[in-house]
Amino acid sequence: MTQLPPPTRAARPQNAATNEYDDGPFTFRPATKDGHTASVAIQGPSGSGKTWTGLCVASGLAEGRRFGVIDTERGAAALYVNDLSVAFDTLPMRRYDPRDLQKALAAAAERRYPVVMVDSLSHFWSGADGTLDQVDHAKSKYGGNKFAGWKDGTPMQNAMIEALMAYPGHVVVTMRSYTDWVLEKGQPVNKGTRVEQRRGIEFEFGVAAEMDASNRLTFIKSRCPAFRGLVLNQPHGARDIAKPYLDWLRDGAKETDPSIWVAAAMSPEATVDSLLALYRDVEAASALASPLMHPETKHPTNLGDLIKERGLALTELDAAAPEFDLVVGAGDVVEQTVPVPPYEV
Incomplete structure (x- = not known):
């Protein structure tokens, strides 16, 4: 009996499949508003009305449904619980590691809140264990070089913002701001206000606005045309911001349900190809x-x-599944299957 030699092949490198995900093709698709959600940032100094306005915007975006508030302001949002027509739940936080905000957002998504509000996002920058603290902690790994500590801090900050922007619902955040004084020729010069978060973070949001001590709201960035150049005195968040924003987002768009993607990922019928698609x-x-x-x-x-x-x-x-070879007997031809020895690496 003569046995055909088993195939010899190299095992597939473990990172080859990973690269299929990370190094995908550059594919253009038709532009669509489908699945886009609202993201609103409201910044301002203490007493400007950020929390109340943010809650009103969130209630308008929720459209009568209960929403969630991630609270870093020692229960400030809960003080307004009887002043809104929409109920909301709060998650008090005392530690502001950017990775903890990602966990809080995952918990909010599990509860299927249509809107999540973060009051305020500034704590995850400059509060205890926030991004600035993470950079300070990391510098010891680099001989006390604080600049090098950003090698750890920047990815944490970026991952937090990505999770916030990808929340499967609408997002509202408040951020503290302060007057930026700079010494020029020995004299303090007012350079305007500066948000207490990463510089330029307001431009991550679909709509960003600034409030002053008179409760006047000025839109500083807006993808929604209705808000460009607009100034509102003591705005009604649900009527003046949430409704026109939702109307614009839904104009010619279909809503998507992320739970369908989760179900497809966990389906017993899923295949390597279907998951990659x-x-x-x-x-x-x-x-x-x-x-x-x-x-x-x-x-x-x-x-x-x-x-x-x-x-x-x-x-x-699939890689671990047994392979089979054909055995040819002398005289009569008999087909018989036997497992192939392990692949040669």
Whole structure:
């Protein structure tokens, strides 16, 4: 009996499947508003009305549904619980590690809040264990070089903002601001106000506005044409901001349900190819960073990592499946299957 020699092939490098996700093709698709949600940032000094205005905007975006507030302001939002027509839940926080905000957003997504409000986002920059503290802690790894500490701080900050922008619902944040004084020729010069967060962060949001001590709101950035150059005195957040913003977003657009993506990722019928295609669809919707609780482990994760995890697990199963060879007997031809020895690396 003569046995045909088993195939010899190199094992697939472990990172090859990962690269299929991370190094995808550059594919243009038709432009659409489908699935876009509102993101509003309101900044201002203490007493300008940020929290109340933010709550009103959130209640308008929620359209009668209960929403969630991530509270760093020692319960300030809860003081208005009887002043709104919409109920809301609060999550008090006393530690402001940017990674903790990602976990809080995942918890909010698990509760399926249509709107999440962060009051305020400034704490995750300059509060205890915020980004600035993370940079200060990290500098010891680089010989006390604080500038080098940003190698750790910047990715944390960026991941936090990505999770916030990819929340599967509407987002409202407040941020503290202060007067920026600069010494010029020995004299203090007022350079206007500066937000207490990463410089330029307001431009991450679809709509950004600044409030002053007179409760006057000025839009400083807006993708929504209705707000460009607009100034509102003591604005009604639900009527003046939430409604026109929603009307514009929904004009010619379809809403999407991220839970459908999660169900597709966890489906028993999912394949390596279907998961890779799903990843591309979610990527095109800018939703890879959408925070969620892992359906099995109940640990915070995001939609992109969940899909990739499932895809790589199926890839490993396929690679571990036994191969078969054909054995040809002398005389009569008999087909018989036997497992092929392990691949040669």
